[in-house]
Amino acid sequence: MPLYEIEHPTALLSMQQKEQMCKEITRIHCTVTGALPTFVNVVFRTTDENVEFVNNKLRHKARIFGHIRAGRSAASKESLINQINDAWMSIVGERCHLIGLEEVNAENAAEDGIMVPAAGKEMEWLAKNKKTFEERAEKGEETSQDLLADLKVMQIKS
Numbered sequence: 001m002p003l004y005e006i007e008h009p010t011a012l013l014s015m016q017q018k019e020q021m022c023k024e025i026t027r028i029h030c031t032v033t034g035a036l037p038t039f040v041n042v043v044f045r046t047t048d049e050n051v052e053f054v055n056n057k058l059r060h061k062a063r064i065f066g067h068i069r070a071g072r073s074a075a076s077k078e079s080l081i082n083q084i085n086d087a088w089m090s091i092v093g094e095r096c097h098l099i100g101l102e103e104v105n106a107e108n109a110a111e112d113g114i115m116v117p118a119a120g121k122e123m124e125w126l127a128k129n130k131k132t133f134e135e136r137a138e139k140g141e142e143t144s145q146d147l148l149a150d151l152k153v154m155q156i157k158s
Contacts, residue, residue: 001069001109001116002029003041004084008062010046017091018044024087032079033072034122036150038143039111054097061097064088070103071119077101112136112143126151 004025006018013021026040052059064084068077081099088096106118114132117125136144 001039001041001067001104001106001111002033002035003043003067004029005065005067006042006044006062007047007065008044009060010048012062012092013044020091021087024091025084028080028083028087029066029068032076032083033068033119036122036147036154038147038150062088062092063098064096064100066099066101067104068101069109069116069119070105072103112141 006021022042025042026037029035029040030037047060050060052061054061066080066084068080072080080101085096085099088099106116106121109116114129133144133147137148
């Protein structure tokens with residue numbers, strides 16, 4: 001469910017940097033929240049056509065907005081922001097102008113047609129929906145195949 005939207009001037013990020021940021025955001029989100037990689041969405045949007053002002057001056061700056069499920073602790077959210085900022089600085093070589101998190105109540109979100117669980121209720125949700133994911137995976141649905149693969153890796157690590 002988490003959706004990280006990265007707005008940036010085209011010239012700022014190469015495809016390799018986008019791939020690195022995607023991997024880092026996924027790793028950070030999963031480490032901090034315990035989410036499976038299958039659920040982490042990262043979207044890049046260019047801002048070249050935007051008219052943007054900061055301090056009443058025309059500027060083109062990078063921003064990252066993360067839409068995450070409500071219920072995470074303040075410490076978890078601060079960790080997400082700080083680690084994403086550090087990753088950005090390491091990969092891009094400059095500070096990201098703005099990183100913000102917006103909380104989404106679980107009852108207001110569905111992924112692949114299935115309502116998402118409240119934070120901390122993932123295991124019950126997975127058990128409840130596992131048969132659906134297995135059926136979808138058998139039909140070739142990649143998201144469900146990825147989810148089942150993530151679950152196997154998680155079980156091996158446990």
